[in-house]
Amino acid sequence: MMLSKGHPIRTYNSFCIRLFSCKPAISLTFEQQNKVNSIVADIRSSGNENSNDDARMRQRIALSKAITLVESKSPSKRMMADSLLDQLRMSANKQNSATSFRLGIAGPPGVGKSTLCDAFGQYILNFIDDDTSAKGDNQEFIPDKLAVLCIDPSSHVTGGSILGDKTRMSNLSYHPRAYVRPSPSSGTLGGIGAYTFDAVSLCESAGYNFTIVETVGVGQSEIELAECCDLFVLLLAPGGGDELQGSKKGIVEVADVLVVNKADEDLETLARKTANEYKKAAELLRKPVGWWGRSLDQSSECESHHTCNQSAVPRVLLLSAKTGAGIPELFDTIISYRKYAQKSGYLLEKRQKQNRYWMWKYLKERLLETTEQDERIKKKLIEIECDLDNRLIAPRSAANMLWASVVGDVNRRD
Numbered sequence: 074m075m076l077s078k079g080h081p082i083r084t085y086n087s088f089c090i091r092l093f094s095c096k097p098a099i100s101l102t103f104e105q106q107n108k109v110n111s112i113v114a115d116i117r118s119s120g121n122e123n124s125n126d127d128a129r130m131r132q133r134i135a136l137s138k139a140i141t142l143v144e145s146k147s148p149s150k151r152m153m154a155d156s157l158l159d160q161l162r163m164s165a166n167k168q169n170s171a172t173s174f175r176l177g178i179a180g181p182p183g184v185g186k187s188t189l190c191d192a193f194g195q196y197i198l199n200f201i202d203d204d205t206s207a208k209g210d211n212q213e214f215i216p217d218k219l220a221v222l223c224i225d226p227s228s229h230v231t232g233g234s235i236l237g238d239k240t241r242m243s244n245l246s247y248h249p250r251a252y253v254r255p256s257p258s259s260g261t262l263g264g265i266g267a268y269t270f271d272a273v274s275l276c277e278s279a280g281y282n283f284t285i286v287e288t289v290g291v292g293q294s295e296i297e298l299a300e301c302c303d304l305f306v307l308l309l310a311p312g313g314g315d316e317l318q319g320s321k322k323g324i325v326e327v328a329d330v331l332v333v334n335k336a337d338e339d340l341e342t343l344a345r346k347t348a349n350e351y352k353k354a355a356e357l358l359r360k361p362v363g364w365w366g367r368s369l370d371q372s373s374e375c376e377s378h379h380t381c382n383q384s385a386v387p388r389v390l391l392l393s394a395k396t397g398a399g400i401p402e403l404f405d406t407i408i409s410y411r412k413y414a415q416k417s418g419y420l421l422e423k424r425q426k427q428n429r430y431w432m433w434k435y436l437k438e439r440l441l442e443t444t445e446q447d448e449r450i451k452k453k454l455i456e457i458e459c460d461l462d463n464r465l466i467a468p469r470s471a472a473n474m475l476w477a478s479v480v481g482d483v484n485r486r487d
């Protein structure tokens with residue numbers, strides 16, 4: 074749609090002013106700007122193990138404040154969040170796909186996601202304390218600070234959320250190089266919102282070079298987690314192999330690694346059987362050219378992922394978050410993936426696509442929200458809805474009329 078002639082940015086700005094009567098440029102009060110500057114300074118300050126407890130605590134508090142800002146729906150806080158993200162972005166050359174990793178973990182309620190985050194987190198943080206010379210290839214990327222963002226299911230009725238995940242990660246929560254943050258998913262339909270993507274980049278700005286995003290569920294909305302991370306792990310319970318044909322099919326198709334958890338005690342045999350069923354079913358999944366998967370050993374030799382056309386299928390692993398069995402294999406898989414994805418350019422391209430995905434998502438959300446709040450459009454909406462209720466117009470025509478009134482409103486203000 075051509076709104077007016079001229080430079081695309083000016084065109085967008087004038088569209089924004091005319092439609093939303095808002096200033097596209099950020100203008101914060103002196104106090105707000107000071108607050109943002111102080112958060113930025115504390116986030117950038119060294120919060121590593123060698124810094125003193127005060128500095129580390131300051132950085133954690135600043136990171137929490139920053140995430141609260143990006144999650145906020147208040148217009149003034151949103152402007153502060155924009156300014157904060159822009160300032161941190163300027164020093165973002167340090168935090169890119171070459172120096173950080175984003176892991177997404179999704180799965181049905183109670184499958185053991187938090188227990189896995191706790192055990193896996195401790196495993197990788199202890200990694201650098203161990204004799205790394207024995208770890209071969211893994212030395213290429215050694216995560217030394219870990220952030221875990223747990224997206225809680227929110228009640229759409231009360232807006233409340235169960236912030237219990239921190240207690241289920243009791244060991245990790247107290248680790249000096251870990252940051253655990255439960256976030257409500259209120260406001261977005263699923264577990265993930267544009268702010269989750271921003272929260273990940275805030276953690277990276279604070280030097281957390283490995284971020285895990287945990288989200289509950291296996292529905293369409295959790296599929297969006299794939300747009301937030303470099304590698305997407307789907308955690309599954311023993312006994313659910315046949316569900317691949319049913320409710321979980323969509324999410325299984327986007328998962329990079331399938332992990333069957335609780336392979337211990339009485340459940341071990343069943344977990345092994347389930348993993349075999351998933352392996353067989355995974356053979357049928359088609360993946361795009363250059364996608365990473367089980368044929369990793371050959372594809373890691375590829376110079377560019379565009380030239381890698383292996384018939385890759387998702388890896389299926391067996392694990393017990395309780396006993397820790399299988400965690401080293403999961404870590405090795407992640408490191409191997411990272412090596413391939415980094416070298417072949419797959420990771421960089423994936424992150425670029427994700428940036429665009431969230432740009433559009435954010436724009437759509439803002440457009441919808443602002444349209445819903447516009448007083449003139451609200452009035453028109455009452456008339457249109459009345460006609461719709463009386464079956465004078467079809468939903469499609471109603472949407473067209475609403476859109477015409479949005480665009481007409483813009484033109485009138487010209």
Ligand SMILES: Nc1nc2c(ncn2[C@@H]2O[C@H](COP(=O)(O)OP(=O)(O)OP(=O)(O)O)[C@@H](O)[C@H]2O)c(=O)[nH]1
Pocket residue numbers: 180181182183184185186187188189238241289334335336337338392393394395396
């Ligand atoms: N036997 C066994 N139990 C496990 C394992 N992992 C987790 N559990 C148990 O499963 C239950 C749920 O674990 P959580 O880690 O809270 O599961 P979750 O997927 O994070 O749960 P939600 O966040 O509520 O969806 C707890 O009682 C854990 O002790 C495992 O590997 N083996």
Ligand SMILES: [Mg+2]
Pocket residue numbers: 186187188238241287
């Ligand atoms: Mg959990």
